[in-house]
Amino acid sequence: MLGSEEYTKSREIWSLNCAKCGKCIQICPTYKVTRWEHLSPRGRLILSPYVEDDRELVKSIFSCLTCGICEQVCPSNVEITEIIEKKRGEYAKQTILPERHVRLLNNMVEKGNPYGDDIETMEIDGEVDVIYYPGCTSLAREREIFESTVKILKSMGVSFGIEFMYCCGSTSLRIGGDLSYAERNYRRLREVVERTKAKTLLVNCPGCYRTVKKDYEKFGGLGVRIMHITEFLSENAEMLRLRKDGIRVSFHDSCHLARHMGIVKEPRRVLSMVSEIVEPEQHGMESFCCGGGGGVRVSYRELTREVRKVRIEQFRRTNADVVVTSCPYCYRNLKNGADGLIIKDLTSFIAERLEE
Ligand code: SF4
Numbered sequence: 419m420l421g422s423e424e425y426t427k428s429r430e431i432w433s434l435n436c437a438k439c440g441k442c443i444q445i446c447p448t449y450k451v452t453r454w455e456h457l458s459p460r461g462r463l464i465l466s467p468y469v470e471d472d473r474e475l476v477k478s479i480f481s482c483l484t485c486g487i488c489e490q491v492c493p494s495n496v497e498i499t500e501i502i503e504k505k506r507g508e509y510a511k512q513t514i515l516p517e518r519h520v521r522l523l524n525n526m527v528e529k530g531n532p533y534g535d536d537i538e539t540m541e542i543d544g545e546v547d548v549i550y551y552p553g554c555t556s557l558a559r560e561r562e563i564f565e566s567t568v569k570i571l572k573s574m575g576v577s578f579g580i581e582f583m584y585c586c587g588s589t590s591l592r593i594g595g596d597l598s599y600a601e602r603n604y605r606r607l608r609e610v611v612e613r614t615k616a617k618t619l620l621v622n623c624p625g626c627y628r629t630v631k632k633d634y635e636k637f638g639g640l641g642v643r644i645m646h647i648t649e650f651l652s653e654n655a656e657m658l659r660l661r662k663d664g665i666r667v668s669f670h671d672s673c674h675l676a677r678h679m680g681i682v683k684e685p686r687r688v689l690s691m692v693s694e695i696v697e698p699e700q701h702g703m704e705s706f707c708c709g710g711g712g713g714v715r716v717s718y719r720e721l722t723r724e725v726r727k728v729r730i731e732q733f734r735r736t737n738a739d740v741v742v743t744s745c746p747y748c749y750r751n752l753k754n755g756a757d758g759l760i761i762k763d764l765t766s767f768i769a770e771r772l773e774e
């Protein structure tokens with residue numbers, strides 16, 4: 419009988435849960451710039467029963483930005499990003515991966531981080547209130563974010579220590595790698611939390627945030643409050659002494675921070691302490707991806723460039739003086755295709771406006 423559990427239960431063959439209504443198609447960034455259905459959410463679902471070493475099938479699964487905007491409009495509540503990640507795991511088990519993804523996973527094995535760098539390790543000695551875990555991108559590629567965060571925390575008089583031994587494992591999880599890297603860092607952080615008796619673990623990167631807060635629950639959780647820097651600054655705003663300026667700022671919501679983790683008001687609260695905010699046409703939970711997510715920037719660079727162009731044009735139309743984001747990876751990606759716009763990470767933007 420229609421409406422009974424038989425008809426409404428979730429199917430194990432994922433594509434059967436999709437009503438093929440097509441609502442998700444136009445909204446998908448990779449479809450928007452390619453117009454290929456196999457690079458749309460519905461197309462990806464239709465192809466999801468297959469695992470084959472075919473260039474276009476591999477591209478269909480690995481070119482999803484995992485931005486999650488399709489899930490917002492899906493009337494069948496298909497969890498597309500989760501399906502994509504599981505599917506990537508199936509491909510990875512059969513060692514069918516885009517070439518640069520293989521290198522990235524090898525970097526995780528050999529150096530403990532996706533960049534393959536020798537990132538300096540930092541250990542906390544003694545007890546602190548806050549463990550600051552900067553993550554790979556802030557340490558190895560966009561150092562200004564790490565330095566600005568330290569400057570802000572010092573200016574607020576926070577009792578904190580810096581901890582970095584391993585990558586959080588986010589990159590590996592998002593592209594289908596196994597859980598081992600995430601679990602290694604989980605064990606390390608668990609030990610640091612117990613030793614330092616910290617109450618809060620603070621991160622810059624929305625990828626770290628999601629991994630540490632959501633994925634580490636699979637291992638038992640860290641037993642500490644996990645906060646993104648924007649949440650921490652918003653909640654402790656009275657400890658910030660900032661100079662107001664008259665400039666107009668537009669904020670880019672990272673997919674992982676906004677849609678995946680629900681942090682939307684916090685960065686705006688912090689920015690509104692110093693500047694006027696002008697929103698791009700897609701913002702908050704409806705934000706448009708920067709083009710770099712889900713490992714796409716590593717293996718499908720042209721796709722990243724095209725999606726980024728769309729986002730940059732949305733910001734150009736705001737006539738904002740500065741575009742601010744609070745994701746080291748979005749910052750890095752948007753900056754590389756800024757086309758004359760000024761892009762800042764929220765930490766640097768705020769650090770520059772601290773009262774001396
Ligand atoms: S998560 Fe984003 S890129 Fe992936 S299918 Fe959905 S809308 Fe498209």
Ligand code: SF4
Nearest residue numbers: 436437439440442492
């Ligand atoms: S919106 Fe949902 S049900 Fe409709 S085509 Fe997309 S995935 Fe399928």
